[in-house]
Amino acid sequence: MAVSAPPQRDRIRKNPFHQLSKVSWPWRITLGYLTIMLFLPVAALMLKATTVGAIDFWKIATTPVALATYDVTFITAFIAALINGVFGVLIAWILVRYDFPFKRVIDAAIDLPFALPTSVAGLTLATVYSDNGWLGSLLAPLGIKVAFTRLGVGVAMLFISLPFVVRTLQPVLQEMEKEIEEAAWSLGASKWQTFWRVVLPPLLPAILTGVALGFSRAVGEYGSIVIVAANVPFKDLISSVLIIQRLEQYDYAGATVIGTVLLGISLLVLVAINLLQAWGRRYEL
Amino acid sequence: MNSNLAGKSFNPGSGDAQLSSPKKEQGWVKFALIGLAIAYLALILFIPAFNVFIQAFREGIAPFFHNLAEPGFLHAVKLTVLIALIVVPINTVFGLCAAWAIARHQFRGRAFVISLLDIPFAVSPVVAGLMIVLLYGRNGWFGPMLGAANIKIIFAMPAMVLASAFITMPFVAREVIPVLEEAGSDQEEAAKTLGASDWQIFWRVTLPNIRWGLLYGVILTNARVMGEFGAVSVVSGNITGKTQTLPLFVEEAYKQYQTQSAFSAAVLLGGLALVTLVLKEILERKTRIEDVE
Numbered sequence: 001m002a003v004s005a006p007p008q009r010d011r012i013r014k015n016p017f018h019q020l021s022k023v024s025w026p027w028r029i030t031l032g033y034l035t036i037m038l039f040l041p042v043a044a045l046m047l048k049a050t051t052v053g054a055i056d057f058w059k060i061a062t063t064p065v066a067l068a069t070y071d072v073t074f075i076t077a078f079i080a081a082l083i084n085g086v087f088g089v090l091i092a093w094i095l096v097r098y099d100f101p102f103k104r105v106i107d108a109a110i111d112l113p114f115a116l117p118t119s120v121a122g123l124t125l126a127t128v129y130s131d132n133g134w135l136g137s138l139l140a141p142l143g144i145k146v147a148f149t150r151l152g153v154g155v156a157m158l159f160i161s162l163p164f165v166v167r168t169l170q171p172v173l174q175e176m177e178k179e180i181e182e183a184a185w186s187l188g189a190s191k192w193q194t195f196w197r198v199v200l201p202p203l204l205p206a207i208l209t210g211v212a213l214g215f216s217r218a219v220g221e222y223g224s225i226v227i228v229a230a231n232v233p234f235k236d237l238i239s240s241v242l243i244i245q246r247l248e249q250y251d252y253a254g255a256t257v258i259g260t261v262l263l264g265i266s267l268l269v270l271v272a273i274n275l276l277q278a279w280g281r282r283y284e285l
Numbered sequence: 286m287n288s289n290l291a292g293k294s295f296n297p298g299s300g301d302a303q304l305s306s307p308k309k310e311q312g313w314v315k316f317a318l319i320g321l322a323i324a325y326l327a328l329i330l331f332i333p334a335f336n337v338f339i340q341a342f343r344e345g346i347a348p349f350f351h352n353l354a355e356p357g358f359l360h361a362v363k364l365t366v367l368i369a370l371i372v373v374p375i376n377t378v379f380g381l382c383a384a385w386a387i388a389r390h391q392f393r394g395r396a397f398v399i400s401l402l403d404i405p406f407a408v409s410p411v412v413a414g415l416m417i418v419l420l421y422g423r424n425g426w427f428g429p430m431l432g433a434a435n436i437k438i439i440f441a442m443p444a445m446v447l448a449s450a451f452i453t454m455p456f457v458a459r460e461v462i463p464v465l466e467e468a469g470s471d472q473e474e475a476a477k478t479l480g481a482s483d484w485q486i487f488w489r490v491t492l493p494n495i496r497w498g499l500l501y502g503v504i505l506t507n508a509r510v511m512g513e514f515g516a517v518s519v520v521s522g523n524i525t526g527k528t529q530t531l532p533l534f535v536e537e538a539y540k541q542y543q544t545q546s547a548f549s550a551a552v553l554l555g556g557l558a559l560v561t562l563v564l565k566e567i568l569e570r571k572t573r574i575e576d577v578e
Contacts, residue, residue, distance in 0.1 A: 025382075026381075026382035026383075026385045026386050027382070027386050029378065029379060029382040030379065030382045030383040030386045033379045033382075033383075033454075034383075034401065037447075037450060037451055037454060038401065038404060038405070038451070038454070040420060041413070041416035041417060041419075041420055041451065042404070042416065044416055044419040044420045044425065044426055045412070045415065045416045045419055048419050087322070087325045090318060090321060090322045090325075091322045091325075091326065093318065094315075094318050094319050094322050098315055098318075098319060100319050104566075106323070106326065108562050108563075108565075108566050109326075109330065109331070109334075109562070110326075110330075111562055111565065112330060112334060112558060112562065113330070114505075115505075115508050115512075115557075115558035115559075115561040115562055115565075116334070116512070116554070116555065116558040117511070117512025117513075117514060117531075117532045117535075117554045117557075117558070118512065118514050118515070118532070119512075119514045119532040119533070119535045119536045119551075119554075120337060120512075120532070120535060120551040120554045120555055120558075121333070122536070123337075123535055123536075123539050123547055123548070123551050124333045124334070124336045124337045124340075124551065125333050126539070127336060127340060127544070128332055128333050128336050133336075134332060134336065135328065135332060155329070158329050159329050159330065159333070162329060162330060191314070216406075216407050217406075219409070220407065220408060220409035220410065220412075221409075222409060222410055222411050222514070222515035223410070223514035223515050223518075223532065223536075226536070227536055227539060239409075240409045240410075240411040240412075240515065241411075243409075243411050243412065243415060244411060244518075244519065247415065247418065247519065252418075252419070252424060255415055256415070256419065259411075259412045259415045259416075262408075262409050262412050263408060263409075263412050266404075266407040266408050266409070266412075267404070267407065269407065270400060270403060270404070270407045271400075274396070274400055
C-alpha cells in the first residue's frame with residue numbers, strides 16, 4: 001500500500017484540539033459518525049445491561065420463555081444455514097459449471113432476498129404457505145402446516161440466508177482449475193471420490209463462511225418471521241419478537257437483557273466469520 | 286461476481302479412452318443437479334416472489350389503483366421516500382470517508398475497524414431499534430435533555446432516520462473499499478505532485494475510478510432504507526398516517542385482513558427490489574467491461 005497523503009495543515013492551528021487538527025477531514029467524519037451512530041447506541045445498551053446487575057441479568061436471560069425463544073431462534077437458524085449450505089453448494093456449482101436456459105436470470109434472482117424488503121417476504125411466504133396457499137394447500141393433506149408454525153420460521157430463514165453460500169462460493173469455484181479434477185479422474189478416481197477428496201476441501205472455508213453469514217442473518221431476521229409466524233411463546237416465538245413484546249410492556253430491563261444476549265452472540269459469529277475468512281485466504285495464491 | 290466462464294464442457298484429450306465414462310455420466314448427472322437446484326429455488330424463492338405480483342393484480346387493475354389512492358398509503362410512500370432522501374446522502378458521504386480512511390491507510394487495528402463496520406449487518410434490526418430507544422427514549426440517556434428542549438425523537442421522524450441510517454451504515458464503504466484498493470493510489474499521488482488540491486484529486490481522479498462501485502453502494506443503501514422494517518417499527522410507534530413507512534404499512538394491512546391492500550403496497554416494494562437487481566446486473570457488467578479494457 002502506498003503512503004497516505006500528509007495530514008492537512010488547516011487554519012485551525014490555534015484551536016485547543018491541537019491534536020485533532022492533524023487529522024484529515026475524512027477521518028474526522030468517519031470517527032465522528034461512527035461515534036454518534038455506532039459506539040453511542042452500543043454503549044447505551046451495554047450500560048443499561050450493567051445496571052440490571054449480574055444476578056437479575058442471568059435470571060431474565062434464562063427465564064423459560066427466553067430459553068424457548070433461543071431454541072426457536074438459534075436452532076432453527078442453524079438448521080436453515082446448514083440446509084442452505086448444501087443447496088448453496090449445489091446452486092453455485094450448476095451456475096459456474098453448467099449452461100442452461102435462463103441461467104443469467106436465475107443467477108441475478110439469487111440476490112432477491114438481499115433486495116426484497118423483509119415484510120414483503122413475510123407477507124408472501126405467509127400467503128403461499130398458508131393452508132389455502134399455492135404450496136400450503138399441497139402440504140395440508142399431508143398434515144404439514146408451515147405458516148404460523150416453527151416450520152414457517154424455518155422457511156423464512158431459508159429465504160433470507162439463501163444468497164450467502166452461493167455468493168461466497170461462486171468466485172472460489174470459478175478460480176478452481178478443472179485440471180485437478182481431470183487429473184484425479186485420469187488416475188482412476190470416480191466422480192464421487194473426486195468431489196469429496198479433491199473438489200470439496202479447498203471450498204470448505206468459503207462454504208463455512210457462507211453458512212456462518214447466513215446463520216448470523218437468520219438469527220437477526222425479524223420482519224419476515226413476525227408475519228409468517230404465530231409468535232406464540234414456547235412454539236414459534238423468536239428472540240427478536242420477544243424484545244418487541246418486552247418493550248410494549250415498558251419492560252426496558254427485560255428487553256435490554258435479551259437484546260444484549262442477541263448482540264453478544266452476533267458479535268461472536270462475526271469474529272468466527274473473520275477467522276474463517278483468514279483461513280480461506282490461506283488457499284489463495 | 287458471476288462470469289461467463291461457466292459451462293465449458295469437459296473435452297477429454299484424444300486417446301484417453303478411460304476418460305469417456307465421466308463424460309457419459311455427465312449428461313444425466315447434470316440434469317439431475319440442475320433440476321434439484323431449480324426445484325429448491327422455486328419452493329423458497331421463485332414461487333413466493335411470483336405470488337406477490339399475482340396477488341396484487343388478482344382482482345384486476347382497477348382495485349389495485351384504488352388501493353394506491355388511499356391517504357394512509359400515500360402518506361407511507363411520502364415518508365419512505367423522505368427518509369431515503371435524508372439517509373442515502375448522509376451514508377454516502379460517511380461511506381466515502383470511511384472507505385478512503387480504511388483503503389488508503391495502513392494502521393494497527395485496520396481489520397478491527399472493518400469488523401466494526403460490519404456490526405450493523407450482524408445485529409438484529411430489533412436490537413438496533415432498542416439501542417436507539419435506550420439513547421433517545423423518555424427514560425434513555427438523552428431523554429431528560431430532549432424532554433426539556435421539547436424535541437421529540439422516538440415515535441417521530443428523527444428516530445426513523447437514525448434507525449435506517451444505522452442499519453445501512455456499512456453498504457457504501459463495503460462496496461467502495463475493494464474498488465479503491467484495486468485502483469491503487471498511484472494516479473492520486475501523480476495528481477498531487479502535479480499540484481492538484483485534495484478536492485480536485487477527489488473529483489477528477491478518485492471519483493471516476495470508483496464511480497460504479499459507489500453507485501452500486503448507493504443503490505443498495507437506498508433499497509435497504511426503503512425496505513427497513515424491524516428497526517423502524519421499534520422506534521416509530523407505527524402510527525398510521527404519521528410514522529408509517531411502506532414496509533410497516535404492508536404488515537399493518539395484513540394484520541387488519543386487508544390482504545389486497547397489503548399486496549398492492551408489496552408490489553411497489555417488490556418493484557423496487559427488481560429495479561435494484563437489474564441496476565446491479567448493469568453495474569457489474571460495466572465494471573467487468575472496464576476491467577477487460
